Amino acid sequence: MSRRVEGFKGFWVWILVLFISLVLHGLPKTYQNKIASLGRTVFFSPFLWIDSQYDILRDNLAKLIRAERELARAKLEIQSLTEAKIENQRLRRLLEFKENTDYDxxxxxxxxxxxxxxxxxxxxxxxxxxxxxxxxxxxxxxxxxxxxxxxxxxxxxxxxxxxxxxxxxxxxxxxxxxxxxxxxxxxxxxxxxxxxxxxxxxxxxxxxxxxxxxxxxxxxxxxxxxxxxxxxxxxxxxxxxxxxxxxxxxxxxxxxxxxxxxxxxxxxxxxxxx
The missing domain is CATH 2.40.10.340 (Rod shape-determining protein MreC, domain 1)
Structure with a gap:
């Protein structure tokens, strides 16, 4: 019974599709183009949105990677400057000690x-x-x-x-x-x-x-x-x-x-x- 119902529904779906096709075919060319354009817009819009979001995500990821690299470079520079400052202080102390002693x-x-x-x-x-x-x-x-x-x-x-x-x-x-x-x-x-x-x-x-x-x-x-x-x-x-x-x-x-x-x-x- 269910198969007959499903077949019956399918039959009417095809009838509806055929009717719509005939109607569209009978419309003037201008209306056909507008309807086709609308159909393309409705059909492709989700894919276009996904593509734009992917581009945005890719650009943001690239910016994040650049920011992380710049942060790592800045940390290294700070560490180098800190080490250089400590070394300079240590060497200055050694020099002062040597200048203030009578020993060779x-x-x-x-x-x-x-x-x-x-x-x-x-x-x-x-x-x-x-x-x-x-x-x-x-x-x-x-x-x-x-x-x-x-x-x-x-x-x-x-x-x-x-x-x-x-x-x-x-x-x-x-x-x-x-x-x-x-x-x-x-x-x-x-x-x-x-x-x-x-x-x-x-x-x-x-x-x-x-x-x-x-x-x-x-x-x-x-x-x-x-x-x-x-x-x-x-x-x-x-x-x-x-x-x-x-x-x-x-x-x-x-x-x-x-x-x-x-x-x-x-x-x-x-x-x-x-």
Whole structure:
């Protein structure tokens, strides 16, 4: 039954289409053209709208991509300018430090670093051709870094202050108490051989004493961070916070010549040699 109904409907649809065709065919040419134009407009308008929207979307996407590229380029420029500003400030500080010291200094850049949070050695880009030799002190404007372990022609290995084999004769700048600064574990600094009862307090500046002939007197090593007197011990336990940033410096100074009068003057001030 349903098939007969559907067939019947289809028949009348064809009759209607045929009737419309005959009517349109009988119309004047002008009306036929107008109706054809209207039909094309109605039929193609959705496709034309989709095409225009696609063009708009494509143009907006292109603008977005250009904007993102310009933003990324601007970020890189800002980063470069920021890095350049930081570098200029750092180099200006190095220059001011060199101009305000009596020591003969050679500026060097770190070009290699031993892997680890607290490296014991770094490599610098200055060597014997620049007057650098084994045993020379290495410092930054913040404080002592270490000393030259070995020197090649154009590069040298620096032994960092945290290397357990380094020992520096030191003095409490406030109380003039003498001791030895070293790192027992490659991580922390301590000041040893200070008898119980001596005047050393947290916050005191610990500087080189000039004894031993390697480091000139008065170079800042660090600050006392903790003081205790272990039971049964003859010596204080003194922990020292390094003044120099031993795990993230980029440039250093090598003291290639130490004025002897500064060493002798400091030793006389301290009351003779140890």
């Amino acid at each position: 200094l050679v500026l060097a850049e770190v070009v290699g670093r031993k892997v680890g949070r607290f490296p014991s050695t770094v490599v610098i880009d200055r060597g014997s051709a620049d007057g650098v030799a084994r045993g020379m002190p290495v410092i930054t404007p913040d404080g002592v870094v270490g000393k030259i372990k070995s020197a090649g022609v154009n590069s040298s290995v620096v032994q960092i202050l945290l290397d357990p084999s380094i020992r520096i004769s030191a003095i409490d700048q406030r109380s003039r108490v003498n001791g030895i600064v070293r790192s027992p574990d490659g991580v922390h600094l301590v000041m040893e051989q200070v008898p119980v009862g001596e005047d050393v307090a947290p916050g005191d500046r610990i500087v080189t004493s000039g004894y031993g002939g390697v480091f000139p007197p008065g170079l800042l090593i660090g600050y006392v961070s903790e003081v205790s007197e272990p039971e049964g011990s003859m010596f204080k336990k003194i922990e020292v916070q390094p003044a120099a940033k031993l795990n993230r410096f980029e440039e250093v100074f090598v003291l290639v010549e130490i004025p002897q009068d500064s060493i002798f003057g400091e030793r006389t001030k301290n009351g003779g040699s140890r």
